[in-house]
Amino acid sequence: MSETVLEVDNVTLAFPISRSLMDVVHRRPGKVVRALNGVSLALQRGETLGVVGESGCGKSTLARSIVRLYPPTSGHVRHHGQDVFGGEAKKDRDYNRRVQMMFQDPFSSLNPRMTTGQILSEALRVHEMRPEAEIPARVAELLDLVRLPQDAAEKLPHEFSGGQRQRIAIARALAVEPEVLIADELVSALDVSVQAQVVNLLLELQDRLGLTILFVAHDLRLVRHVSNRVAVIYLGRIVEIGDSETLFSNPSHPYSQALLSAAPSLDPDDKGQAQHLSGELPSPLNVPPGCAFHQRCRFASARCKSDIPTLRSLPNRGEVACHHAEEISENA
Numbered sequence: 001m002s003e004t005v006l007e008v009d010n011v012t013l014a015f016p017i018s019r020s021l022m023d024v025v026h027r028r029p030g031k032v033v034r035a036l037n038g039v040s041l042a043l044q045r046g047e048t049l050g051v052v053g054e055s056g057c058g059k060s061t062l063a064r065s066i067v068r069l070y071p072p073t074s075g076h077v078r079h080h081g082q083d084v085f086g087g088e089a090k091k092d093r094d095y096n097r098r099v100q101m102m103f104q105d106p107f108s109s110l111n112p113r114m115t116t117g118q119i120l121s122e123a124l125r126v127h128e129m130r131p132e133a134e135i136p137a138r139v140a141e142l143l144d145l146v147r148l149p150q151d152a153a154e155k156l157p158h159e160f161s162g163g164q165r166q167r168i169a170i171a172r173a174l175a176v177e178p179e180v181l182i183a184d185e186l187v188s189a190l191d192v193s194v195q196a197q198v199v200n201l202l203l204e205l206q207d208r209l210g211l212t213i214l215f216v217a218h219d220l221r222l223v224r225h226v227s228n229r230v231a232v233i234y235l236g237r238i239v240e241i242g243d244s245e246t247l248f249s250n251p252s253h254p255y256s257q258a259l260l261s262a263a264p265s266l267d268p269d270d271k272g273q274a275q276h277l278s279g280e281l282p283s284p285l286n287v288p289p290g291c292a293f294h295q296r297c298r299f300a301s302a303r304c305k306s307d308i309p310t311l312r313s314l315p316n317r318g319e320v321a322c323h324h325a326e327e328i329s330e331n332a
């Protein structure tokens, strides 16, 4: 039976923007960036849930909110049923250890003046993972785990390639024996061949250590490769969520369909029938009323301009937030 490890429950996140001098003079109200607009999802033990969407759609904000970098304006994030905001200090430390985030640019998260050995030892010490005498042996184990040579312990981050730096970031995350990894565009800055190596290492470690992963990425092929389930996010809302194979082979939401058809195919003979996404992603400062996708949707009706669609299950599909999902699926 599946076990929910993490639950995001109706999370909204709005960042107020300071008013300009002209706003003050003209007594205009302050603006608010609506980064997340009622996101709900549950992460099951041992699964990889991919989160996809265009740049600026809110997927990284969601990841940061889960690791408590951004407290939600409303809604809850729960870890084994416990709200992760407003807990006691001891529980907070435990959550920080059990849910680890890895970023696109390890340069900004790895201290450039510390050797790999020091970086890993520090993580072990902060969370009291091993007695002092056992730390060198554990560092050696961690380097083995991510397939870095033992002499990596003596080197500084700038002495490694991008792929090796991501292995250090993975080793540091694993040092504290987490339950959940949040990978935010983990391999986006790497060459394609290196991406495959790092992602395959991650999958192997997941299998070996029973990790649960939230994999945030804009590269759909990569997400399909790693994910059991996928959530498609548009302007801070999940518009479709479901089993990865079903969603990728038969997307139901017009945005998912356009996003997938615009992605390059792995098959060079596949000429596809690209449904190009028209228009730009609207600003989260000015989220359109009704279905936020209606200005770019070729199926939009009058209802779409006023009523916000909610996620609902479709037979043999996942959950879709679209008023006309049945007709669109039938005609697809």
Ligand code: SF4
Binding pocket: 253, 254, 255, 291, 292, 293, 294, 295, 297, 298, 299, 300, 301, 304, 309, 321, 322, 323, 324, 325
């Ligand atoms: Fe398009 Fe309407 Fe569905 Fe939104 S609700 S995706 S505008 S058809």
